[in-house]
Amino acid sequence: MMEKILIIGGGASGMAAAIAASQNGARQVTLLERQARVGKKLAATGNGRCNLTNLEASVRRYHGADPRFAAPVLRDYPPERVLAFFSSLGLQTVTEYGGRVYPRSDHAGSVLDVLRLGLERENITLLTGCAAEAMRRSAEGFTVTAGERGFDADKLILACGGCAGGKLGGVMDGYVLAASLGHSRTALYPALTPLRTAPDYPRALKGIRVDARVRLRKGERVLAQARGDVLFTDTGLSGTAVFEISRAAAGETGLTAELCLFDAPEETLFDDLCARRARWGALEANRILTGAAQSRVGQMLCRYAGISGGAAAETLTDAQLHALAQAMCAFRLPVTGASGFEAAQVTAGGLRTSEFDPETLQSRIVPGLYACGELLDIDGDCGGFNLQWAWASGLRAGELR
Numbered sequence: 001m002m003e004k005i006l007i008i009g010g011g012a013s014g015m016a017a018a019i020a021a022s023q024n025g026a027r028q029v030t031l032l033e034r035q036a037r038v039g040k041k042l043a044a045t046g047n048g049r050c051n052l053t054n055l056e057a058s059v060r061r062y063h064g065a066d067p068r069f070a071a072p073v074l075r076d077y078p079p080e081r082v083l084a085f086f087s088s089l090g091l092q093t094v095t096e097y098g099g100r101v102y103p104r105s106d107h108a109g110s111v112l113d114v115l116r117l118g119l120e121r122e123n124i125t126l127l128t129g130c131a132a133e134a135m136r137r138s139a140e141g142f143t144v145t146a147g148e149r150g151f152d153a154d155k156l157i158l159a160c161g162g163c164a165g166g167k168l169g170g171v172m173d174g175y176v177l178a179a180s181l182g183h184s185r186t187a188l189y190p191a192l193t194p195l196r197t198a199p200d201y202p203r204a205l206k207g208i209r210v211d212a213r214v215r216l217r218k219g220e221r222v223l224a225q226a227r228g229d230v231l232f233t234d235t236g237l238s239g240t241a242v243f244e245i246s247r248a249a250a251g252e253t254g255l256t257a258e259l260c261l262f263d264a265p266e267e268t269l270f271d272d273l274c275a276r277r278a279r280w281g282a283l284e285a286n287r288i289l290t291g292a293a294q295s296r297v298g299q300m301l302c303r304y305a306g307i308s309g310g311a312a313a314e315t316l317t318d319a320q321l322h323a324l325a326q327a328m329c330a331f332r333l334p335v336t337g338a339s340g341f342e343a344a345q346v347t348a349g350g351l352r353t354s355e356f357d358p359e360t361l362q363s364r365i366v367p368g369l370y371a372c373g374e375l376l377d378i379d380g381d382c383g384g385f386n387l388q389w390a391w392a393s394g395l396r397a398g399e400l401r
Contacts, residue, residue, distance in 0.1 A: 162347025
């Protein structure tokens with residue numbers, strides 16, 4: 001008799017788990033997905049490009065109550081092995097800066113296409129538009145109810161994802177289902193999400209993208225920092241560097257985002273500004289950064305430093321140029337909070353990892369129950385680390401050890 005495996009959740013980790021579980025031909029695998037199609041959230045990752053892993057993945061890039069929980073899975077399924085899995089499905093990839101790996105097509109649809117092909121196996125049944133509503137443990141295994149349908153399984157894998165990105169399928173289902181069998185979770189909060197700031201300056205720069213070093217400060221204490229892409233929005237700051245530091249903003253007040261837009265010492269910048277004053281003295285004062293910064297960014301920095309456009313650059317005092325040089329190194333915006341789960345890419349927090357075996361991802365409370373992906377209290381930095389965890393943990397759970 002074939003062993004019946006039921007997987008709840010058709011996201012990244014659930015699809016990986018289904019394909020891995022099906023490789024044992026003595027198993028019949030059923031994958032339930034509440035959305036009309038699998039992988040909806042995956043299709044939106046990496047701005048539609050799908051940053052599917054990062055070659056620099058290690059435990060230090062992950063967070064949670066106990067990030068070390070991820071170590072055995074990352075050891076056995078490093079990025080190279082995950083890429084070998086995708087290569088076996090036909091996907092070709094390219095590696096970009098910082099170890100980020102993308103499909104060669106530069107389109108997330110290619111990743112979804114090969115995963116869907118991988119699910120087209122005789123011993124895999126895929127049911128979409130089928131939301132698991134309840135489950136119970138019996139002497140024979142598990143029974144899961146989805147609407148008017150019931151499913152029996154010998155073993156069960158929870159791959160429901162987190163509650164981030166509700167429009168793309170983020171839900172609380174996995175936490176509720178796990179709780180019904182005795183599992184608990186840590187507090188949940190949005191990670192890899194934009195920061196809301198005082199609107200004056202960002203609103204004037206809406207849509208402009210810059211490369212910057214960003215520090216999240218509480219007073220003069222630095223809570224987190226990152227370097228990379230920053231996007232100004234009408235409500236604050238977004239972009240990869242901002243996502244990197246956003247988890248440190250959860251539950252905090254009195255924060256400031258500090259942007260270093262020019263990677264040079266303040267005195268060097270002051271000397272350059274003095275040279276500009278001497279060379280282009282007739283230029284409007286608020287255009288003194290012409291050629292050094294995007295025009296709106298340059299004018300915004302001048303306004304921040306108290307320099308208006310009415311006078312000529314030659315009238316600027318050394319004190320004003322020092323203030324501008326300081327703004328170029330440390331442009332500070334009061335942070336009013338992190339955006340919520342709807343805007344977040346990842347959920348921080350999740351099922352308590354102490355209740356699962358890190359080697360197998362099997363429950364220590366309910367034998368035969370496994371969990372993987374974002375549902376667990378493991379989240380990664382921006383740059384492909386969260387999908388690396390999704391694939392690796394899904395493949396490990398799918399072994400059903």
